[in-house]
Amino acid sequence: MKQFNKVWFFWLLLVCVWNFGWPEVKPIYDVLVAILLSILIYKLNKK
Secondary structure, three states, rough: HHHHHHHHHHHHHHHHHHHHHHOOOHHHHHHHHHHHHHHHHHHHHHH
């Protein structure tokens, strides 16, 4: 469970960086980046 919290926090941090770093992008790109980041985190978690 502790590992899940670290991974989830890292994902959340990346999503926040994306949202606050590029606030002018369309909402669909926010969704796409969140999905891509979650896939990346999932693959990193598997290793």
